[in-house]
Amino acid sequence: MEAATLTEAPARATLGRDRTDRRVELLLGALASTILLLIAGMILFVLIKALPSFTHNGLAWFGAGGSVDDQLMNIFNSPADPADYVYKLRAWPLLYATALITGVAVFVSVVFSVLSGIFIVEFAPDRLRRVIEPVVKLLAAVPSVIYGLIGILVVVPWVADHLISEDRKASVAYVIQLDGTSILVGIFILTIMICPIMIAIIVDALRSVPEKWVEGAAALGVNRWRAMRTVSLRAIRPAIVAALVLATARALGEAIMLSMVAGSVGFAPNPLDGITFLFEPARPLASTIVDNSEGLSVVPFGQTMYAFAAILLISSAFLSFAGWAARKSFSRYTLGAR
């Protein structure tokens, strides 16, 4: 009698739990599928819309030639007849500006964030740590337009007044105006913008490195800094990659702030100009879309903007995939030990 109830009761309980589980599973599955469908639909939509711009220009779309701002103006002023739409575009300055500003800012941020992460976790005195950590997390949430505002009101005038000499301004006055809005300020503020999120991720990862690994390295006669480099940093490489992907995605998509402080001119800064290179303006893809949003009703112009969006989408998809592959290869030795 007792035995029977004992065997039956758990069976009923399991059945009940299974049914609830199944319901939750279905619900969550439906939600996930909806989101996936929406994303797939969005990508497809953007690609279809972007297609005319790519097909009219072919591979030359990615090349250099003429002023990209003049070309955009011509597209905007296309005749009303669809047969006469103008599509000619050589987008190189915009692609180059995107890659340059994002690449340099992310590179600087990774180095800076890893070093500050190590400092916060390993070397900072407790009192400092208790202040730094919340501040970093707060900074990660500041809207980019605030950085843009500070940039254009404080940093840009300061750079124009103190770093760019009159001679330098005069030397390139016939090509471009050096008014302080520049890739230097753009990269500087972008770096400040993406560092907090990277630091936050890296600090959390370093915290989760088991103490026994660091102790084991110390017991082999390896000093703290070297153990950090050879054991802890190696172990958190997957987290560094994750931070890198997040920060790069944010930098790629940063439009408002860069359009405010980086000059917003479709110009390709030339490293051969020496120091002047740093003060030259540029405009990445995302800023180009924002700056031209009022012209989207002109069909070929809208399609050109979709082409920029498509490039950004494909880049971030590629970025995610590369990040996933890198994390996977780095996690080989970590196995879920952390």
Next chain:
Amino acid sequence: MELKEEGARTGDGPAAEVPPLRRIVVESETVPIRVGDYAGPPDPEYGKEPWQLAAGLDGEPTWIEERMRTEGLSIAYGDKRAVKDVSIEVNSGEVLALIGPSGCGKTTLLRSLNRLVELTPAAKRTGRIILDDQDVDSFDVTHLRSRVGMLFQQPNPFPMSIFDNVAYGLRERGSKKPRRRQLEPIVVDALERAGLWDEVSSNLNHPALALSGGQQQRLCIARSLAVSPEVLLLDEPCSALDPISTGIIEETIVELRSEVAIVIVTHNLQQAARIADRVAFMYLGDMVESGPAGQVFGAPREARTQEYVGGGFG
């Protein structure tokens, strides 16, 4: 007046009222501890002659030579004194087991021998530690730790390949990174001495964390051996392992003791009896008694030792 008395009493308090010993270890009568055929007082010639002491396992007779010793060593964490005025020598050719109840300071003593205790911020040390007639404070701590290796309670291989784990200490030792070809014989030799070579020879590039717990601990032994230490400190190396892995590690330890001085901290009296040549019993930071394993287990001189090891004899 009253206040003064009160102060004086609390100041002397901890020393005066030593809590009574409790028999917490090994109540079982079915697993008798085997000890060697030791009888009588410690041999005055001990330390000068090849001396067969390993009791439980059939270890080879070894030549005993002093490697390390402590002189009046005390360690305090803030106000709490964890080790009080301990003087003991560590010899190559034998296994020294530190036994005692939890919190008696044996792990602190062990961790002070390679100055790892200094990683704990509040720890303060007085007294001397001497390695081969030189005060350890005179060496670079890095150099000391490559001569005095350590194994922890939890196996802690790094998240790297098996090969890279063993080669880690060698690679980090100098400023110039040696090539893999130069490292290979040393790595293979270390793995052989740790008794792991046969199991991992074909997959040196596999992740070390994929090994079993016992294999991981032997990998850690190999990692320590690769930098050819003179002394090996083992902090309850088997407490996280199953009996079979424990047996394999114990055999490895007994084999290694002819080349490396071994100090092992253990909670397990039977383990101490199986592998130790010499045993030191600690209680509340004091080194109560130390001597040949047979004497400490068979004929302890101190009442506290008698009481503690007595649990094992039923």
